[in-house]
Amino acid sequence: SVEKVHARSVYDSRGNPTVEVEITTEGGLFRAIVPSGASTGVSEAVEVRDGDKSHWGGKGVLKAVANVNDVLGPVLVKSGLKVTDQEAVDDLLIKTDGTPNKAKLGANAILGISLAVARAGAHEKGVPLYVHLRDLFEGRHDANKPFVLPVPFMNVLNGGEHAGGLLPFQEFMIGAIGAPSFFEAVRWNSEVYHILKKLAVEKYGPSAGNVGDEGGVAPNLTTAEEALDLIVEAINKAGYEGKVKIAMDAASSQFCKESKYDLDFKKQEDSSPSEWLSGEKLAQKYHELVDQYPLAFLEDPFGENDWESWSKFLAGGVKVPVVADDLVCTNTKLIARAVKEKAADTLLLKVNQIGSLTESFAAAREAYDAGWGILVSHRSGETEDSFIADLVVALGTGEIKSGAPCRSERLAKYNQILRIEEELGSKAIFAAKDFHDSYKH
Numbered sequence: 001s002v003e004k005v006h007a008r009s010v011y012d013s014r015g016n017p018t019v020e021v022e023i024t025t026e027g028g029l030f031r032a033i034v035p036s037g038a039s040t041g042v043s044e045a046v047e048v049r050d051g052d053k054s055h056w057g058g059k060g061v062l063k064a065v066a067n068v069n070d071v072l073g074p075v076l077v078k079s080g081l082k083v084t085d086q087e088a089v090d091d092l093l094i095k096t097d098g099t100p101n102k103a104k105l106g107a108n109a110i111l112g113i114s115l116a117v118a119r120a121g122a123h124e125k126g127v128p129l130y131v132h133l134r135d136l137f138e139g140r141h142d143a144n145k146p147f148v149l150p151v152p153f154m155n156v157l158n159g160g161e162h163a164g165g166l167l168p169f170q171e172f173m174i175g176a177i178g179a180p181s182f183f184e185a186v187r188w189n190s191e192v193y194h195i196l197k198k199l200a201v202e203k204y205g206p207s208a209g210n211v212g213d214e215g216g217v218a219p220n221l222t223t224a225e226e227a228l229d230l231i232v233e234a235i236n237k238a239g240y241e242g243k244v245k246i247a248m249d250a251a252s253s254q255f256c257k258e259s260k261y262d263l264d265f266k267k268q269e270d271s272s273p274s275e276w277l278s279g280e281k282l283a284q285k286y287h288e289l290v291d292q293y294p295l296a297f298l299e300d301p302f303g304e305n306d307w308e309s310w311s312k313f314l315a316g317g318v319k320v321p322v323v324a325d326d327l328v329c330t331n332t333k334l335i336a337r338a339v340k341e342k343a344a345d346t347l348l349l350k351v352n353q354i355g356s357l358t359e360s361f362a363a364a365r366e367a368y369d370a371g372w373g374i375l376v377s378h379r380s381g382e383t384e385d386s387f388i389a390d391l392v393v394a395l396g397t398g399e400i401k402s403g404a405p406c407r408s409e410r411l412a413k414y415n416q417i418l419r420i421e422e423e424l425g426s427k428a429i430f431a432a433k434d435f436h437d438s439y440k441h
């Protein structure tokens with residue numbers, strides 16, 4: 001059981017405060033740090049921030065820290081619950097908050113405890129975190145079942161809310177789906193990344209090599225085609241034509257205005273509404289991109305409230321998986337709606353969008369039951385905590401996105417999967433081109 005719960009304010013990769021939680025048991029001390037998004041969905045669980053503009057511009061988390069130290073922590077210690085009983089622990093935390101979106105005590109407070117307790121649970125059982133997480137998810141332990149290692153989709157070119165410049169689309173990722181192992185996939189991606197950086201500087205000047213929030217280069221270009229052409233050239237130069245694919249997160253809620261899409265939203269002057277694209281026109285553009293470029297999937301092609309465009313897009317026979325991030329916010333109810341309305345076929349899973357491990361598992365189950373794929377994801381504000389690396393292996397989703405092969409808060413996750421791959425040896429299968437439905441392995 002839990003002897004002590006302690007939280008403190010530390011910093012994320014953007015230099016903003018975030019919550020770190022420490023759980024002390026007879027077995028030792030176990031930590032977790034909570035990440036934070038920039039292009040957040042409206043239905044995400046609430047991150048409690050202090051709002052006192054005189055400290056950290058209002059972004060302090062001292063209230064959330066106090067909610068752990070003064071409220072949730074004492075309740076958990078008093079409960080005497082076992083750290084291996086993740087569901088009971090998460091239920092207790094959720095009930096203590098009492099709101100549907102964790103607005104009272106904070107998803108950041110609750111998630112920090114939830115993830116640290118999982119680490120304590122793994123230690124108690126004497127197994128690696130990814131084994132414990134899979135046991136929890138599947139409700140049983142199967143020592144003979146192989147683990148699936150994910151294709152790393154690395155965000156090598158940053159736009160949208162994650163970089164300066166005028167590019168409206170947020171993320172351009174590369175995934176080495178033709179690689180024979182995770183180790184090789186990381187090597188291929190990193191080789192492409194370095195060539196891309198050189199090309200960006202040659203074509204767009206020295207500052208084009210500067211990186212955005214997720215470690216990708218951020219040349220000042222304006223269209224998706226320019227970004228895709230540059231990445232295709234880098235892939236081909238590296239010798240991986242047909243073996244490394246590209247994926248896009250449009251994060252289009254950021255430029256969706258009254259069900260229209262303002263691709264000029266980052267320009268200083270306001271654009272005229274007459275130039276905004278309709279959902280249909282934007283869909284047409286995506287269909288063209290899928291035909292012209294080696295795309296692996298499209299994420300958030302339409303705004304979080306524009307359900308109609310999503311459903312129409314799928315009904316129109318799009319040839320790549322369509323990933324729902326802001327649309328469903330790792331929330332089972334919204335996933336169920338998206339399944340019913342055939343709005344997407346892949347869940348973007350971010351633990352802090354829902355705010356506890358047990359609810360993240362429920363979201364994953366909802367998605368798998370519908371035959372969806374699952375892309376496990378970091379946030380743009382990240383830390384050295386590599387929890388999602390173990391999580392993606394536990395869920396066997398076959399795909400993860402954790403930014404570029406640059407900046408250690410991004411590499412922390414890939415490095416942890418490298419360790420897991422080495423530890424598992426022949427008991428690991430690399431998802432490769434089956435990444436979208438590797439759970440069926």
Ligand code: PGA
Pocket residue numbers: 036037038039040041249251325377378379380381
């Ligand atoms: P965020 O970006 O963490 O800023 O929300 C990631 C994403 O949109 O997938």
Ligand code: ZN
Pocket residue numbers: 249251299300325326348
């Ligand atoms: Zn996204």
